[in-house]
Amino acid sequence: MRGVFWRQFLRWAVLNIPPWIEPAILGFWALFFLLWGPVRRGVMLNLRAIKPGSSALANFFRCYRVFWNFAWTIEETVRFKERGVVPDWEFDGREHFEAMQSRGGAILLTAHMGSYDLGAQVFSQVSKQRIVMVRAPEADPQTHQFEEAHKSGDVQIEFSAQTSELALDLLHALTGGAIVAIQGDRMAPGIAALPATLFDTPAQIPAGPFALAMAARAPIYPVFVVRRGRRRYRLVACAPIEVVRGANRDAAFAAAVAQWTAPLESVIRAAWYQWFAFEPFSPELAR
Amino acid sequence: MNEKWRPARHHFALARLVAHVMWRRPAPAADDTIYFVDRHQSAIENHAVAAWFLLSMTCFIAAALPLSLPLALVAAFPLAMLAIQIPIFITGLPFSNPRLNSKFMMLCGAAAALYSALQPGWVRFAGWAFLGVIALNAIAFVVVRLCEE
Numbered sequence: 001m002r003g004v005f006w007r008q009f010l011r012w013a014v015l016n017i018p019p020w021i022e023p024a025i026l027g028f029w030a031l032f033f034l035l036w037g038p039v040r041r042g043v044m045l046n047l048r049a050i051k052p053g054s055s056a057l058a059n060f061f062r063c064y065r066v067f068w069n070f071a072w073t074i075e076e077t078v079r080f081k082e083r084g085v086v087p088d089w090e091f092d093g094r095e096h097f098e099a100m101q102s103r104g105g106a107i108l109l110t111a112h113m114g115s116y117d118l119g120a121q122v123f124s125q126v127s128k129q130r131i132v133m134v135r136a137p138e139a140d141p142q143t144h145q146f147e148e149a150h151k152s153g154d155v156q157i158e159f160s161a162q163t164s165e166l167a168l169d170l171l172h173a174l175t176g177g178a179i180v181a182i183q184g185d186r187m188a189p190g191i192a193a194l195p196a197t198l199f200d201t202p203a204q205i206p207a208g209p210f211a212l213a214m215a216a217r218a219p220i221y222p223v224f225v226v227r228r229g230r231r232r233y234r235l236v237a238c239a240p241i242e243v244v245r246g247a248n249r250d251a252a253f254a255a256a257v258a259q260w261t262a263p264l265e266s267v268i269r270a271a272w273y274q275w276f277a278f279e280p281f282s283p284e285l286a287r
Numbered sequence: 288m289n290e291k292w293r294p295a296r297h298h299f300a301l302a303r304l305v306a307h308v309m310w311r312r313p314a315p316a317a318d319d320t321i322y323f324v325d326r327h328q329s330a331i332e333n334h335a336v337a338a339w340f341l342l343s344m345t346c347f348i349a350a351a352l353p354l355s356l357p358l359a360l361v362a363a364f365p366l367a368m369l370a371i372q373i374p375i376f377i378t379g380l381p382f383s384n385p386r387l388n389s390k391f392m393m394l395c396g397a398a399a400a401l402y403s404a405l406q407p408g409w410v411r412f413a414g415w416a417f418l419g420v421i422a423l424n425a426i427a428f429v430v431v432r433l434c435e436e
Binding site: 012015016017018019020021022023024025027028031085086087088089090091094229230231232 | 291298299319320321322323325327328330332333334336337338340341365368369371372375379383385388389392
């Protein structure tokens with residue numbers, strides 16, 4: 001599902017489907033993708049960890065809810081990019097979000113929840129600070145080209161595969177007052193990791209945001225964009241995490257990781273139906 | 288004013304009429320939501336219209352299936368989910384005009400409803416119900432026009 005065809009098809013659908021019939025059509029396509037084995041299995045394994053003791057049958061139906069929300073999320077993101085249709089926004093922890101906006105030079109650490117893309121793009125238009133979004137590159141060159149052609153000009157996108165130059169670029173951006181948005185809930189191949197515990201399961205999370213925060217002496221703001229319904233999102237901002245520079249680097253990272261996984265777990269537990277982690281978050285789950 | 292119900296956030300005349308009434312009611316005290324204005328923004332309206340259209344099509348297709356009613360309804364539901372996408376491809380591929388697609392789709396629904404309304408058996412009630420909603424929307428359109436003028 002990484003091919004460019006699906007991106008083009010989604011864009012065509014958004015530009016052609018009357019909005020009043022979208023719920024029925026997205027319902028159909030969520031069902032279609034539910035039959036796609038590997039992704040469904042990944043989501044079901046994650047659900048088993050999030051909801052201990054849950055049955056496979058119940059998780060199969062929960063899986064449909066995850067796909068339903070994912071379908072809406074990507075549809076709403078494309079509709080914003082192509083038509084400028086902005087969803088309604090609610091706020092939780094607005095004071096933290098405003099503190100981050102006013103100080104600049106901060107890391108916005110988020111998860112694959114709700115609409116990360118949409119959140120970054122909407123807020124880049126209203127923010128006084130430059131937003132630099134770090135994301136995994138598309139594996140398929142045609143898809144990469146398609147995304148480049150249709151990206152918003154307000155957000156600077158950096159790809160996490162270019163690790164050597166990226167670290168310096170991000171450090172430079174942070175010291176220049178930009179907000180660097182990174183996803184910190186799942187690993188991509190070839191990036192450094194830190195050990196963590198998620199839902200009582202040993203897992204790994206990207207080390208980059210924590211190392212960057214330590215190097216730049218910048219705070220990390222956990223921010224989640226939670227989908228609340230059709231064209232309605234809630235921005236949940238949490239208290240900042242300081243990665244303290246000291247003699248014991250590992251202890252500083254461990255403390256920061258624990259401060260990050262606490263709100264991450266809490267938000268995922270409450271909104272499991274929109275955690276778009278389509279692979280098991282821990283190798284232990286796949287065993 | 289309850290901004291969630293701002294009439295400009297609604298598309299169909301019936302929904303706009305309801306919105307005119309609801310908009311004047313006080314907003315919930317602790318509502319710090321930022322509302323955006325787009326004529327398709329209302330979740331309730333769009334989910335209700337999609338459910339009405341899909342369930343009506345399910346009835347029309349079920350009536351055409353050579354099965355007992357409960358089985359026919361079960362079989363017709365996924366078929367209706369597929370069938371409602373056909374008009375989008377018919378007009379969307381050559382013209383790529385969402386307004387035209389919307390009108391053509393509603394026209395297809397109305398044609399299916401008219402055909403069903405003229406059939407003997409239970410499906411005529413589903414057909415008349417569909418046409419009744421369209422008639423109500425037409426009346427609401429006149430009322431809303433008068434209100435907004």
